[in-house]
Amino acid sequence: MTSVSLRNLSVAYTPDSPVLQNVSLTVEPGELMVLLGPSGSGKSTTLRAIAGLLRPCRGDIRFDNHSVLNVPPERRGAVMVFQEHALFPFMDVGANVAFGLKMRRLDSGTIRARVAEALAAVQLAGYETRWPDELSGGQRQRVALARALVIQPRVLLLDEPLSSLEPCLRENLRGVIRALQQQAGITMIFVTHDQTDAVAVADRICLLMQGEVRQAGAPRSLFERPVDCEVARFFGGINFLPGIKRGRIVETTLGPLEVAATDRPDGDVLVTIRPEAVEVGQNGYNNLVGSVESYSYHGLVARCDAGISDTHLQLTVPPYQQFRRGEKILLHLPRERIHLLPTETDSATQRRRGAGAQ
Numbered sequence: 280m281t282s283v284s285l286r287n288l289s290v291a292y293t294p295d296s297p298v299l300q301n302v303s304l305t306v307e308p309g310e311l312m313v314l315l316g317p318s319g320s321g322k323s324t325t326l327r328a329i330a331g332l333l334r335p336c337r338g339d340i341r342f343d344n345h346s347v348l349n350v351p352p353e354r355r356g357a358v359m360v361f362q363e364h365a366l367f368p369f370m371d372v373g374a375n376v377a378f379g380l381k382m383r384r385l386d387s388g389t390i391r392a393r394v395a396e397a398l399a400a401v402q403l404a405g406y407e408t409r410w411p412d413e414l415s416g417g418q419r420q421r422v423a424l425a426r427a428l429v430i431q432p433r434v435l436l437l438d439e440p441l442s443s444l445e446p447c448l449r450e451n452l453r454g455v456i457r458a459l460q461q462q463a464g465i466t467m468i469f470v471t472h473d474q475t476d477a478v479a480v481a482d483r484i485c486l487l488m489q490g491e492v493r494q495a496g497a498p499r500s501l502f503e504r505p506v507d508c509e510v511a512r513f514f515g516g517i518n519f520l521p522g523i524k525r526g527r528i529v530e531t532t533l534g535p536l537e538v539a540a541t542d543r544p545d546g547d548v549l550v551t552i553r554p555e556a557v558e559v560g561q562n563g564y565n566n567l568v569g570s571v572e573s574y575s576y577h578g579l580v581a582r583c584d585a586g587i588s589d590t591h592l593q594l595t596v597p598p599y600q601q602f603r604r605g606e607k608i609l610l611h612l613p614r615e616r617i618h619l620l621p622t623e624t625d626s627a628t629q630r631r632r633g634a635g636a637q
Contacts (some may be wrong), residue, residue, distance in 0.1 A: 280308035281342050281433040281466045282357070283329060288338035290324050298324045300340070300490045308343075311457070314476040316487035317513070322470040325487070326436050329468065330359045341432060356433030359631045360423050360440055366411040372398070372422050373407030379430040397425040400459055406412040417448035421455060428459065434590070435460075437469045441476055453479045474514060478502075486510060508620055511551055517593045518557070520550040523620060532590045537564045539615045554582070555615035557594035565612040567592075571602045585610060 283306040299321045305409035306312040314322040327333045329340055331352030334421070336571040339346050347355050366375050373394055380390045392554050398404055401421040420440055427435055440610055441449045457480045458468045471477055478498040485495040494506045508519060522536070523531040524545045529536050531550055538550075569585030569592065581598050584591055585608055592610065602608060 280464055282306060282308045282344070283466060283468065284341040284344065284383055285325070285329075286339040286341065287326065288325070288335050288340065290321070290328055290333060290335050298490050299328070299335070302487075302490070302492055304485055304492060304495060305589075306466060306468060308466055311460045311467045311469060311480060311482045313481040313484045314468060314470045314487060315472070315474065315484050317472060319489075320487040322472070323438050323492040324489055326359065326438050326468060326470050328498055330357050331355050331549070332359075333511045351379055357436055358430065358432035358434070358437040359438060360420075360427050361438050366419055366422060366426075370620055371407065371410075371426065372403070372409045372411070372414075375411070375422055376407075376426045376429055379426065383430070393429050394425075394565050397429040398422075400428060400462070401425045401455060415448070416444050417452055420444065420452060424456070424459065428463065428465075433466065435465050435467045437467065439470055439472070441471065442473070448481075449476065456480055465507065486513065488513075503616075503634070504618060505551075505620070508549055508551070509604045511618075511620065515553070516551055518552050519620075520590065521622070522548050522550045522619075524548045529617075529619070532585055533567060533592075536612060536617060538617045541619055543621075546625045547622050549622050550617060551613055551616050551620055552592075554593045554595040555580075556613065557592060558611040558613065559596060559600065560611055560612045561609045562613070565614060565617075567609050567610045567612070569610055571604055571606045571608055573604065575601045583608075606632050 285304045288299055289297060291297040300448050302325065302558040311507050314325055316322050323334065328335050330542065331350065340348060376394045376397055376630065377390050380393060394407065398406055401424050403418065403421055403425065412424065443450055444452065452460060453476060477539065481498050483496060484498050484501055486493045488509065490507060494501055494510050502514050505514060505516065520531045522531040526545065527538055527540065529538055529548060529550055536550065569587040572584040572586045572591070574581065574583045576598060579598065580595050581595060581600060583594050583602055584593065
């Protein structure tokens with residue numbers, strides 16, 4: 280198993296257009312790291328730099344603490360699987376998967392055994408004689424995975440491997456990828472713009488925005504403990520309230536709210552609580568009375584907007600809970616689910632200071 284370290288990595292296609300800016304990140308041996316972010320955030324550029332397809336203008340890339348900047352792509356041991364599958368249409372499945380092994384001049388018996396093993400791992404045992412145009416999109420992507428796995432790379436790089444698939448195929452292939460990674464113990468870096476894909480497969484997520492690392496950690500931490508409002512919004516945060524913190528109480532337009540113990544100092548803060556964390560009913564504290572402004576059914580969940588004085592809260596509830604417009608509704612905000620963020624002005628100032636320090 281191989282560790283991958285990026286140290287102050289910067290990539291620019293032109294001097295005035297940096298794509299990555301001082302990206303530092305360590306992927307532990309056998310870890311599945313997801314690079315997540317909106318379009319243009321630098322995710323695929325990072326992957327191509329690791330693979331050796333782009334040379335950074337500054338910084339270093341290390342495998343097991345050894346720089347690979349001067350190691351050509353074919354000798355790095357990093358294999359990349361692209362969104363487009365890139366199977367050879369004039370070769371059957373077996374020949375596609377065997378291609379890298381033949382380039383390494385392995386004997387035919389070893390090749391057959393390893394091809395069969397790789398296809399079985401991606402749930403395509405016996406598909407050796409099928410042709411790419413006989414396969415579904417999900418099956419073609421699994422063949423591409425098998426072709427990468429069969430050469431036993433040090434690092435497997437996946438660039439938006441699920442983005443062209445239908446939802447049911449995406450869910451199935453997410454499970455295949457996660458199972459393969461755990462069984463093989465391979466270090467894997469997976470690029471996506473989709474939060475659902477990221478959370479389903481990741482050991483850790485690195486969120487890139489505008490070519491910079493904004494937050495890295497376990498999936499739950501990015502959802503429940505974002506570092507600022509921009510990260511919170513990316514992960515579906517909607518409820519934001521300005522407040523003034525004084526100890527365990529925050530004064531807001533909803534009234535005083537009790538919060539859990541936190542290291543954030545007293546003063547101006549931004550209060551956020553995820554829609555699914557707002558509870559219907561009351562408890563011993565943080566109880567509010569709202570008026571239903573809208574209700575919409577979404578199959579697995581329902582969404583409701585409640586007006587409280589001049590403030591609005593959105594909540595996500597089970598689909599069997601139904602509310603009518605204008606109906607009064609009791610709400611409870613659990614203290615442990617309230618998260619305090621720096622104000623947007625403070626966040627912007629911190630980012631500028633960080634950029635200046637770099």
